[in-house]
Amino acid sequence: MTSHDDRLKDEQRTAPSSPSSETRKTTTVSLRAPSFAHVSQLADLIAEARRYPQGVSRADLCETLTLGRNAVDRRLKTAVELGLLAPAGRGVSTGGRAPEMWRFNPRAATILAFSVAYRSATVALMDLGGAIIDRISWAEGILSDPQQVTDHAVEHLMALRGRHPELPPAWGLGACIPAPVDFRDGTLIPPATARAGGAADTLAWTGFPLRQQLSRRLDLPVWLDDEVNVMALAAAKRIGAPPDLLYVRLSLGLGMGIVSGGQVHRGAAAASGEIAHIQMAGAGGRACRCGRRGCLETTLSGGAMEDAAVTPQALKRSPYLRRLDESEGVRCEHVFRGAAEGDPVCVRLLTEAADRLSVVLAVLTTTYNPGEVVLGGGVAQAGEFFSRAVGQALRRRVLPATSERLRVRMGGADDTLSGACRMVTDALLSAHVMHVWMPHGSPVGVQEVVTHRRQDA
Ligand SMILES: [Zn+2]
Helix, strand or coil: CCCCCHHHHHHCCCCCCCCCCCCCCCCCCCCCCCCHHHHHHHHHHHHHHHCCCCCCCCHHHHHHHCCCCHHHHHHHHHHHHCEEEEEEECCCCCCCHHHHHHHEEEHHHHHEEEEECCCCEEEEEECCCCCCEEEEEEEECCCCCHHHHHHHHHHHHHHHHHEEEEECCEEEEEEEECCCCCCCCCCCCCHHHCCCCCCCCHHHHHHCCCCHHHHHHHHCCEEEEHHHHHHHHHHHHCCCCCCCCCEEEEECCEEEEEEECCCCCCCHHHHHHHHCEEEECCHCCCECCCCCECEHHHCCCCCCCHHHHHHHHHHCCCCHHHHCCCCCCCCHHHHHHHHHHHHHHHHHHHHHHHHHHHHHHHHHHHHHHEEEEEEHHHHHHHHHHHHHHHHHHHHHCCCCCHHHCCEEEEEECEEEEEEHHHHHHHCCHHHHHHHHHHHHHCCCCCHHHHCCCCCCC
């Protein structure tokens, strides 16, 4: 390292505290703000390390980031001081001495996540890498009163933090909801169903200051997005994920998230992927909750499956549904789980859904040519059988040029939580946001970060 290097001045301002343990509660990095160029390169270096859980070598970092050895060393030093990178032993030798390796340290801090579904909600305490440490779920969702759901979420989030005093503090909260969100400032906008003139069941949430309430009451920066976008983000950040993919969420309702070039695509009015209310059957079709008739969701959704399961259940044709408490009625989750157990009625309902979905996906995949179609939401409980059924039906409908590099797979049961966590860590470890909190050593309590209005900047 040369002390004549002007760029070095930036690094000297960040105090050289060396963490004694990977799990740190406080950080002593302080002093004046580092230059934006330094933070920008540091953010790139951390992002690169996050792509390789086994660790990266200095030589790899120099090559990928097109930085000199000294520059990489200085950024590595800062990242280690912040607790975000840790030594990962030695890598594989390519002739000489085996190189030293560094890896991202997911235990440097914790992240909170809050996922609202249709009839349930979940909060989780996670590490920076998206591993779930603890969680609480309860039976209340977007069909319930927004204030009540938010009050309970805050209560449970505080309980989660209280249950793990030994862990480092939470750096932020990621929240998601199965309704459209203007991502610029995280406001809940009217669903497409409302614009179509229908009595939308989620309308009570429109304009509700969910993000502001969570941020103020927990004193944390909060990022909020539509559930399906967050799920698509989780799929996009999986190791080995293709840069272009479609995420179909099949729960009580139907939704789609689009990832293009590794980024979530939102569209001009945050309405991209609103496939549920495409009119398929014309005016003669079934009435939809949006107030029109014949929408795709009336024949392809968990709600449609619940309707279709009423008769077989009443006629006791399904061994699985027969075991359910009849007063409770059939829920789409029952149909998904019944299919996983091989119940013939549930399997038939999902095979029909797979065929209907393949019609829509044939158009979308031929147009967009994604590398992956991920099927998630409640239907993830149906297991691999559903992705095989969709894959087979889809391959019959499209040319090999579209299908030969297309993988159809099931999403994870926790894609909402891991996507919400990822949304927060990506933002907090971006150059613009790091530049604000770095002089303080961590984002904890930095009001400029906690109260930030624009989520996309
Ligand atoms: Zn509709």
